[in-house]
Amino acid sequence: xxxxxxxxxxxxxxxxxxxxxxxxxxxxxxxxxxxxxxxxxxxxxxxxxxxxxxxxxxxxxxxxxxxxxxxxxxxxxxxxxxxxxxxxxxxxxxxxxxxxxxxxxxxxxxxxxxxxxxxxxxxxxxxxxxxxxxxxxxxxxxxxxxxxxxxxxxxxxxxxxxxxxxxxxxxxxxxxxxxxxxxxxxxxxxxxxxxxxxxxxxxxxxxxxxxxxxxxxxxxxxxxxxxxxxxxxxxxxxxxxxxxxxxxxxxxxxxxxxxxxxxxx
Amino acid sequence: xxxxxxxxxxxxxxxxxxxxxxxxxxxxxxxxxxxxxxxxxxxxxxxxxxxxxxxxxxxxxxxxxxxxxxxxxxxxxxxxxxxxxxxxxxxxxxxxxxxxxxxxxxxxxxxxxxxxxxxxxxxxxxxxxxxxxxxxxxxxxxxxxxxxxxxxxxxxxxxxxxxxxxxxxxxxxxxxxxxxxxxxxxxxxxxxxxxxxxxxxxxxxxxxxxxxxxxxxxxxxxxxxxxxxxxxxxxxxxxxxxxxxxxxxxxxxxxxxxxxxxxxxxxxxxxxxxxxxxxxxxxxxxxxxxxxxxxxxxxxxxxxx
Numbered sequence: 001x002x003x004x005x006x007x008x009x010x011x012x013x014x015x016x017x018x019x020x021x022x023x024x025x026x027x028x029x030x031x032x033x034x035x036x037x038x039x040x041x042x043x044x045x046x047x048x049x050x051x052x053x054x055x056x057x058x059x060x061x062x063x064x065x066x067x068x069x070x071x072x073x074x075x076x077x078x079x080x081x082x083x084x085x086x087x088x089x090x091x092x093x094x095x096x097x098x099x100x101x102x103x104x105x106x107x108x109x110x111x112x113x114x115x116x117x118x119x120x121x122x123x124x125x126x127x128x129x130x131x132x133x134x135x136x137x138x139x140x141x142x143x144x145x146x147x148x149x150x151x152x153x154x155x156x157x158x159x160x161x162x163x164x165x166x167x168x169x170x171x172x173x174x175x176x177x178x179x180x181x182x183x184x185x186x187x188x189x190x191x192x193x194x195x196x197x198x199x200x201x202x203x204x205x206x207x208x209x210x211x212x213x214x215x216x217x218x219x220x221x222x223x224x225x226x227x228x229x230x231x232x233x234x235x236x237x238x239x240x241x242x243x244x245x246x247x248x249x250x251x252x253x254x255x256x257x258x259x260x261x262x263x264x265x
Numbered sequence: 266x267x268x269x270x271x272x273x274x275x276x277x278x279x280x281x282x283x284x285x286x287x288x289x290x291x292x293x294x295x296x297x298x299x300x301x302x303x304x305x306x307x308x309x310x311x312x313x314x315x316x317x318x319x320x321x322x323x324x325x326x327x328x329x330x331x332x333x334x335x336x337x338x339x340x341x342x343x344x345x346x347x348x349x350x351x352x353x354x355x356x357x358x359x360x361x362x363x364x365x366x367x368x369x370x371x372x373x374x375x376x377x378x379x380x381x382x383x384x385x386x387x388x389x390x391x392x393x394x395x396x397x398x399x400x401x402x403x404x405x406x407x408x409x410x411x412x413x414x415x416x417x418x419x420x421x422x423x424x425x426x427x428x429x430x431x432x433x434x435x436x437x438x439x440x441x442x443x444x445x446x447x448x449x450x451x452x453x454x455x456x457x458x459x460x461x462x463x464x465x466x467x468x469x470x471x472x473x474x475x476x477x478x479x480x481x482x483x484x485x486x487x488x489x490x491x492x493x494x495x496x497x498x499x500x501x502x503x504x505x506x507x508x509x510x511x512x513x514x515x516x517x518x519x520x521x522x523x524x525x526x527x528x529x530x531x532x533x534x535x536x537x538x539x540x541x542x543x544x545x546x547x548x549x550x551x552x553x554x555x556x557x558x559x560x561x562x563x564x565x566x567x568x569x570x
């Protein structure tokens with residue numbers, strides 16, 4: 001489905017602040033995969049998403065989606081087949097536009113001059129009622145009036161109203177209170193399962209990284225240092241994961257130090 | 266009564282520029298500093314075409330010219346790496362020369378004996394009950410058409426995309442909306458209305474000079490913000506559009522009243538500047554006020570202690 005072949009990205013190259021955010025990273029995402037991604041701050045998780053979405057063009061390597069090389073495709077064209085949610089619930093919807101207008105924008109039905117049709121409204125109403133938040137009765141209200149959890153749920157709806165080829169979730173429940181976070185996570189699971197959407201999810205919550213999905217990816221210094229799937233993943237526990245991270249990341253850190261010494265010479 | 270009528274006519278004519286700014290400033294989130302030049306551009310192009318005997322074609326030509334100017338402004342800021350404010354200023358400056366060139370190397374055109382859409386309307390409405398108000402009829406017609414167009418357009422898919430571009434740039438950046446496209450389309454349309462506004466004023470007052478548009482941006486912005494305070498920001502689009510027109514009329518009315526109270530005419534631009542500053546800083550200062558009071562209160566206490 002998504003084939004990432006040895007991509008690298010260095011920010012501020014040639015300066016003191018040079019940071020290798022992605023380091024020859026390769027990843028093969030199968031159709032229907034639900035991959036959870038963990039890693040320390042600065043491990044390159046969000047950078048990986050940015051690379052897939054085309055927020056920048058990678059320095060080297062290739063990104064292929066469904067057999068099509070999208071390495072140099074502009075971001076807004078990629079966005080047609082990629083859904084993305086950020087940690088900030090305010091980021092995914094336009095506050096001064098109504099709920100139905102936001103959904104219409106995401107659905108993109110009809111031509112340039114098409115307006116929201118009766119059929120669209122019925123579809124939105126039916127989808128919104130699945131959220132169980134009563135939003136279906138507030139479709140003409142501006143989105144700015146919604147709570148963070150409601151807005152994130154709406155963003156999820158917008159990202160999946162036309163099932164994307166891949167859904168990228170960047171800690172999309174981290175800014176919500178625990179109850180709401182659970183609700184949105186639950187919703188995510190349901191929608192992803194229903195439409196069998198290929199999904200990658202960054203999380204800081206080790207337990208949900210283990211519980212959700214069929215595959216777990218651990219990242220450190222721009223590399224994937226662990227990639228487990230199926231039964232091996234189900235057998236993981238938080239303790240095992242923490243230990244694994246320490247040993248894997250530890251060895252990586254040593255390599256890094258050696259590299260630094262090499263540079264100094 | 267005549268004064269109010271004139272205020273209504275002038276207000277409605279400038280309301281087209283206010284509606285243009287509603288699209289570019291309130292919806293798209295771009296402060297289009299080429300407005301003054303574009304207003305004159307529309308007036309000049311319209312006047313030249315009208316002088317050649319085609320008052321209706323003048324309207325289309327002026328709108329086309331405005332759209333072209335809007336395209337250049339949008340192109341500079343989306344494709345050429347020129348800052349959004351700077352591209353407006355650059356186009357505005359460039360248009361000054363172009364406007365003089367369009368008017369045949371002159372800074373003044375006279376249309377006293379030229380057929381305009383107003384003289385056409387006078388002939389058409391002649392005997393009917395609308396006859397005496399032929400100017401107002403023409404102006405109301407144009408204002409209504411533009412309001413109806415925008416009310417329709419801003420609800421279409423491309424209209425929604427333009428609104429989202431101004432409302433949440435972060436969201437647009439990670440969506441399938443191409444901000445280059447929305448900015449170009451938005452500025453082309455808004456500038457065509459600005460130019461239309463200039464074209465109407467030129468035909469109305471039967472003359473154009475190269476400074477006809479100077480200060481128009483601030484005047485229109487003041488009108489827009491007046492309309493905002495009357496209608497409110499969280500209202501449906503169609504109501505806000507009517508608010509923009511209302512704001513233009515109120516601005517003219519206040520200005521006319523001030524003239525009656527012996528304010529010299531040259532004060533118009535200062536008044537519009539002050540209104541814009543009050544309308545923009547007012548809410549900001551209101552927000553800061555409690556904090557300022559707290560700071561002052563704290564200082565007061567330390568001094569006492």
